[in-house]
Amino acid sequence: MTAVPPTTSPASSPAAARADAAWWRHAVIYQVYPRSFADSDGDGVGDLAGITSRLPYLAGLGVDAIWISPFYLSPMADAGYDVADYRAVDPVFGTLADADELLARAHELGLRVIVDLVPNHTSDEHAWFREALASPAGSAARGRYVFRDGAGPDGDRPPNNWRSVFGGSAWTRVTEPDGSPGQWYLHLFDSKQPDLDWRNPEVVREFHDILRFWLDRGVDGFRVDVAHSLVKAEGLPDWEEKAVMAGGGDDESAHANLGPMWDQEEVHEIYRGWRQVLESYNETGDPAADRILCAEAWLPSLERTMRYVRPDEMHQAFNFHFLDTAWRAEDLRDVVDESLATAAGVGAPTTWVLSNHDVVRHATRLGLPPGTRRPNGIAADDPQPNAVLGLRRARAATALMLALPGSAYLYNGEELGLPDHTALPHAVRQDPAFRRTAGEETGRDGCRVPIPWVAGAPAYGFSAQDRSWLPQPLVYGPLAADRQEGVPGSTLELYRTLLRLRREHRLGDGTLEWLPGHDPSVLALRTTGDGGRPVTVLANLGHDPVSLPDGLEVLVASGRLEGGRVPQDVTVWLA
Incomplete structure (x- = not known):
């Protein structure tokens, strides 16, 4: 280095x-x-x-x-x-x-x-929405949701052109209590997820x-x-x-x-x-x-x-x-x-x-x-x-x-x-x-x-x-x-080791500094927790193996090291 x-x-x-x-x-x-x-x-x-x-x-x-x-x-x-x-x-x-x-x-x-x-919408089986369906247009019950009259002379088109995130129109027309076609309600997601009106x-x-x-x-x-x-x-x-x-x-x-x-x-x-x-x-x-x-x-x-x-x-x-x-x-x-x-x-x-x-x-x-x-x-x-x-x-x-x-x-x-x-x-x-x-x-x-x-x-x-x-x-x-469980090198044991070391070195509330002198395909950084020992991290995203720095001990590696070098797509922590 x-x-x-x-x-x-x-x-x-x-x-x-x-x-x-x-x-x-x-x-x-x-x-x-x-x-x-x-x-x-x-x-x-x-x-x-x-x-x-x-x-x-x-x-x-x-x-x-x-x-x-x-x-x-x-x-x-x-x-x-x-x-x-x-x-x-x-x-x-x-x-x-x-x-x-x-x-x-x-x-x-x-x-x-x-x-x-989940505050954007409820289920259409929520008590509020059931009450809204049983209530007339303009009622307080409907005011909790985004109900609107439809477009066109007969109100038979959605109030606007919004699309659902899940596909199709973001509007569904309801049948009024008297059986007639009625207003439309907004659902940015599924039709069984009516949007609440947060201005209410x-x-x-x-x-x-x-x-x-x-x-x-x-x-x-x-x-x-x-x-x-x-x-x-x-x-x-x-x-x-x-x-x-x-x-x-x-x-x-x-x-x-x-x-x-x-x-x-x-x-x-x-x-x-x-x-x-x-x-x-x-x-x-x-x-x-x-x-x-x-x-x-x-x-x-x-x-x-x-x-x-x-x-x-x-x-x-x-x-x-x-x-x-x-x-x-x-x-x-x-x-x-x-x-x-x-x-x-x-x-x-x-x-x-x-x-x-x-x-x-x-x-x-x-x-x-x-x-x-x-x-x-x-x-x-x-x-x-x-x-x-x-x-x-x-x-x-x-x-x-x-x-x-x-x-x-x-x-x-x-x-x-x-x-x-x-x-x-x-x-x-x-x-x-x-x-x-x-x-x-x-x-x-x-x-x-x-x-x-x-x-x-x-x-x-x-x-x-x-x-x-x-x-x-x-x-x-x-x-x-x-x-x-207990198998060296397994992904489960890798996570356990990473989480233990992260806590021991207090990396979550630490500082980060980038280390120069490496190929652009390598992420080289040092993190220092509050009162903890600095940890050097090398993540090699390039084709060529990267030599480990002198004087530091390997704490954990995401994959097998090759003769003291970090191969492609491997991250190593050192201290």
């Missing part, structure tokens, strides 16, 4: 990193998709009791908190993101008593619990009460679904472009359209109110007692995203720009620098994420050629990724991510190196995007397949019976947790 002095990332001054040691600024948070995590009753669908039974595993993995996707009462038109009752647990997942037991057990194990909240004060008050309901039960925060929606532009003007979510645009700039249905200025006042509710549960101001909000907001720039984490709004926002960055050293360095700088500009930490329930898993995605636009699912007749290369790069990407300052999110099963199921039969697919586009969009089912626990057990240990709500691929057997 050269002796040229390192350069400090513009957003990583020690003062900025150490001004606040709140837990959420450096936490590693593990997403549990409840349908697919663990099934305690043998019906083929995961549940809360199943999650509780596996909490010791998560504590042993080394994460700080879990985020649980929706488990509310729901007809499951969109896997629980269509909520019929925000204060009830759907019987498929258990009961409120099961939720209370999960919270108590998690807290005993030192794990915080974040729950999903009653809606605002209701969600403050929902927040308090779960805060009173002990939850530590909320992940907010479609956080950049809620408020729609006055007058609902036409919008010619396709409404997209989860990076579904046709080019690199289209994380989401900044159309009249997204990112309206008034949405920020809603979250200022929510922040006040959460802070009322921490009157002493103890950072360890903070309850948090995390925004799911697919936006075209980090600057727009970071407006959601200004000091009086949310605590975190997912960094989807990092998730979408191509596996190229220059691109990764740029997004790390920009992420840290824009977050520091509003006094927030950045978050890092590579996989979740809405995107192709990174062990599969990174097996595609770098720069390939991320697909919305992969089907059997699509070009197939290189599974071996994908897992190799995924391990290297995770090792890079977990070294970075800030908070990190993991998706259940990624610690096992799980790929997407890229050969799911169309007949079993359940994503409404697949149904509403007649298969044009493959959808998200491939990343939601139940995870394997025991290789030789029915449903790979996911269920006591040989049942799983989506079929598991054969490759999941060798990747089951019991096959990796």
Whole structure:
């Protein structure tokens, strides 16, 4: 290595990193998709009791908190993101008593619990919407949702030209109580997910009460679904472009359209109110007692995203720009620098994420050629990724991510190196995007397949019976947790080691500096935790092996080193 002095990332001054040691600024948070995590009753669908039974595993993995996707009462038109009752647990997942037991057990194990909240829309089976359908146009009941008269002389055309994210029109016409064709209601997603009208004060008050309901039960925060929606532009003007979510645009700039249905200025006042509710549960101001909000907001720039984490709004926002960055050293360095700088500009930490329930898993995605636009699912007749290369790069990407300052999110099963199921039969697919586009969009089912626990057990240990709500691929057997437990070099043990070292060296609340003197295809950096020992990180994305620096000991490597050198698509930590 050269002796040229390192350069400090513009957003990583020690003062900025150490001004606040709140837990959420450096936490590693593990997403549990409840349908697919663990099934305690043998019906083929995961549940809360199943999650509780596996909490010791998560504590042993080394994460700080879990985020649980929706488990509310729901007809499951969109896997629980269509909520019929925000204060009830759907019987498929258990009961409120099961939720209370999960919270108590998690807290005993030192794990915080974040729950999903879906404020943009309810289910069409929610009591409010049923009341709206039974009420006349202009009623208070309809005023909670976005009802409008149709266009044309007979009102038989939608009020505007908006399209659903899941395909088709964003409007559905209702039949009035007297049997006549009536008004139309807005649904940016499925027709069973009517959008609420957040200009209505009653809606605002209701969600403050929902927040308090779960805060009173002990939850530590909320992940907010479609956080950049809620408020729609006055007058609902036409919008010619396709409404997209989860990076579904046709080019690199289209994380989401900044159309009249997204990112309206008034949405920020809603979250200022929510922040006040959460802070009322921490009157002493103890950072360890903070309850948090995390925004799911697919936006075209980090600057727009970071407006959601200004000091009086949310605590975190997912960094989807990092998730979408191509596996190229220059691109990764740029997004790390920009992420840290824009977050520091509003006094927030950045978050890092590579996989979740809405995107192709990174062990599969990174097996595609770098720069390939991320697909919305992969089907059997699509070009197939290189599974071996994908897992190799995924391990290297995770090792890079977990070294970075800030908070990190993991998706259940990624610690096992799980790929997407890229050969799911169309007949079993359940994503409404697949149904509403007649298969044009493959959808998200491939990343939601139940995870394997025991290789030789029915449903790979996911269920006591040989049942799983989506079929598991054969490759999941060798990747089951019991096959990796205690096995040096396994992906599970790699994650455990990375998480242990990250905590020991306090990398989450540390600073970052880039180390010069390396080939542009190599990411070379040093992270220093608050009071911890500096850790040097080398991620080799180039063809030629990279020599290890003198005088440093290898702490962990994402892949096998070759004669003291780091081969392609391997990340190593040294101290």
